[in-house]
Amino acid sequence: MADVLLSIKGLKTNFYTYTGVVKALDGIDLDIYKGETIGLVGETGCGKSVTALSIIRLIQWPPGKIDEGSITFDGKDLLKLPLRDMQKIRGNNISMIFQEPMNAFNPVYTIGDQIAEVIMLHQKKKKKEAWQDAIEMLKFTGIPAPERVAKSYPHELSGGMLQRSMIAMALSCKPKLLIADEPTTALDVTIEAQILDLMKGLKTTTGASILLITHDLGIIAEMCDRVGVMYAGNIVELADVGSIYKKPSHPYTVGLICAIPTLDTKHCNRLATIPGNVPNLIYPPPGCRFHPRCNKAMDRCSKEKPGWYKVGEGHYVSCFLYEGGDKK
Amino acid sequence: METIAKKQSFINRWMEKNDSRIKEWRHSVRLFFKSPLAVIGLIIVIGFILVAIFAPMLAPYPLNWRDFALQNAAPSDAHLLGNEIYGGDIFSMIIWGSRTSLLIGFFVVFVCVTLGTLVGVIAAYYGGWVDEALMRVTDIFLAFPYLVLCMVIVAALGSGLMNVMIAMAIVSWPSYARLIRGQVLSIKERNYIEAARSVGASDWRIMTRHILPNSFSPIIVQSTMDLGSIMITAAALSFIGMGAGPGEAEWGRMITDGQSQLLNAPWISTFPGLAILIVCLGFNLFGDGLRDILDPKMRR
Structure with a gap:
């Protein structure tokens, strides 16, 4: 068996709400291997997204809290890392693509600014270099006229373009694990096919593992090597x-x-x-x-x-x- | 010749690069100028600021100029708006007084925006007991009647313009903190904030780069409109004898000074009152216009 990249053991995430404790994750065990695409399927509210957010520790307290378990990545338990180290991992080693690309960009900055920001955050690069890298990444995701897109604001682009930009941003620091939380749910079917093709292609060129979250068994069949049903x-x-x-x-x-x-x-x-x-x-x-x-x-x-x-x-x-x- | 051409090409390149921004800007400006009231507001505000800046050139008589022979004199060629009870030229005093009003307005708004933003962002962003504690503090401030609390603070500090400004800043910041808090509360739940967190941005970075620029437009509107009401409050405090001393070129003070002569020399109180009215109206109209272009929901 290939090498384990990330290993989740007995993960329990709870949400402390006014009506009671929502036991959203009840002891998840999952290994993600290097270079594979693993899918998580299940109906709404079964804990797919919570699993993803728990991995990069974006569960907001209050009300959410990871109560038990361990997530080992690169020999370190992510759940025990200080926040500052976790911030270095986010976007750099593990990055995430969100469900609705239309809302995932800050409306007051251009796409290029936002991708360059990620690059500057994790690699010691100057603004100009980072901007060049951002354009390079946009080109990499098959966006026509990347210079123009880099200078555009999010509201000027279509959903498909934004999702490509989102993927460009997620891959800009060459992460080892890419978490895609229903990356195509908000897009129409033709764009969905393009985005899936793009992700497949990028996986072979970058060698990153992908954790793909979806409720569409068809996408799983097309994209994944292994699948977990939740x-x-x-x-x-x-x-x-x-x-x-x-x-x-x-x-x-x-x-x-x-x-x-x-x-x-x-x-x-x-x-x-x-x-x-x-x-x-x-x-x-x-x-x-x-x-x-x-x-x-x-x-x-x-x-x-x-x-x-x-x-x-x-x-x-x-x-x-x-x-x-x-x-x- | 060559340098001009160079400059021109530089400008052209800059405009090409920022094409979409320029278009957006032009669109907003056009929208603003569509409303005649907003334009009137803008003219008044600009006029007021220019008068305050160029007061020494515009005022026909120097600051604190007095001619006791002309006490309560009616408007004349030499003194356009008449003379007040100590013989000062009312026209000049209104011009000199614009500086005081402008200073008070900007100082108080600046302090309020800074303090309010700091408190509001921290309260909303961290939530929980931090929010609870900070918001209870603002509640305490807001529970007092605005003018009464101002008066208490001035009474404790002693009268004088500086103390009036301090008092008004202390009393006004909580409403800014509330406004900012409300904005941040809704913005921090947006997906792009989570996305920023997911790429490893720190709290500080998220607050300053992602939350603030998105929550600032209501603050700009609020502070523009507040400039007017702050000047009124300052004038009111001067009117009741806190703030500027007798005979000083401050609009509120000038109204008080003329109060006793209201029947035989109505110009003493009327003209400073009109000045306050016009400037306050200008800031309100301007603020309304700004709100129309800054709030996309109000756009048609």
């Missing part, structure tokens, strides 16, 4: 992209994949759904958080939290149905 603050299944589609094992994953409409679905058949609602994470169900909605639930599911069981090469499931397999 449900209510847990990763419930972790596998290669091929095996998750061929052999979905966790009942939730099975439900998700059945819920994808296909062309040969008979018109009289209703689209398969998972019964029930996402649990309120202030009062999460005991044991396996999926058991109230699971059609294969057993008695013990409501009492104990399942561990990790191996069902295939690099394919792990957190469900008692597979207890017979090897433990991870």
Whole structure:
């Protein structure tokens, strides 16, 4: 197996709200290898973005707080680093692409200013050099007329252009890990395809690992090497992209994949759904958080939290149905 | 000849480089000049500042000039607006008084904006108990009637223009802190602030480079409009005998001095009063115009 770049162990992030403690992440374990693209899928509110924000420690206190766990990167536990060191890592070693590029730029500065700012922040470069680098990065992301774009203000550019600029900014310091939090959700389908192509291309040229967060299984299939399926603050299944589609094992994953409409679905058949609602994470169900909605639930599911069981090469499931397999 | 050509080409290059900025600027300026009231405001404000700066050249009589033979004299050719109770030339005194008003206005606004920004940004940005503590302090200040608190502070410090300015700055800054805090509270939740944090910007950098420039336009408007009301308050304090002494060229003081002669020499109080009215109106109209161009939501 390739080298581990970043390793998350037992990460628990809670939000202390007036109505109660929202247990947003319930002990996440995840390894990200060098040079791979790993996807996280799950429905809204299952903790995908919280995982991403926890990695670069952008969970705002109050109300959010990382209570337990460790995130090891480059031999250091990010959760124990002083803020100043963390700021050196952000944007430099780990950088992030946000969901809505339209809001992710400061409206009072030009794109070039903002990319140059990141470069000056992390590399000891003069304004002029940084500006040149910024234009270079914009060119790298396939933006036509990068000089003009660098001088534009965010409101003068389209969403697709801004997302390209955002990617240019994120990659400007050659990070080892790029976190993309639903990078294409706010864009239309043709632009989405272009941005995904761009990210794929950039990955091969820069060798950065990508943590791709999305709720679109199609994007996962196209982009990722491995994928983690999240449900209510847990990763419930972790596998290669091929095996998750061929052999979905966790009942939730099975439900998700059945819920994808296909062309040969008979018109009289209703689209398969998972019964029930996402649990309120202030009062999460005991044991396996999926058991109230699971059609294969057993008695013990409501009492104990399942561990990790191996069902295939690099394919792990957190469900008692597979207890017979090897433990991870 | 050659140097002019060089300069011209430099200007051309600069304009090409900053094309979008210039367009935006032109658009704003055009928008501003579309409103006749804003233009009137601008003219008054500029006129007022010019008068204050060039007072020694404009005033027909020197500062503190007096002719006791002309006490309460009616307007005449030599004294356009008449003479006040000590025989000073009212026209000259209004011109000299514009300096005092301008000084008070800018000093108080400057102190308020600085202090208010500092407190407001820190309170909003750090939130929690810092916010709670700082905002309770501003509440205490805001709970007192504005003029009464001013008077208390001047009474404690002793009268005089400097003390009036200090008192007004102390009383006025909390509303600025509130305004800035409200702005920062909404701006710090914007995505680009999180994005700035995600590229490793420090708190200080985020506050000064990302939050402040985005929260400043209401402050510009507020301070422009406040300039007028601060001058009024200063005049009011002088009117009740705090601030400028008897016979000084200060608009509020001139009104007080003329009060006793209101029936037989109404010009003594009227003309300084008109000066206050016009200048205050000018700043308000100008502020309104500024708000229209600085607030994109008000644009049509």
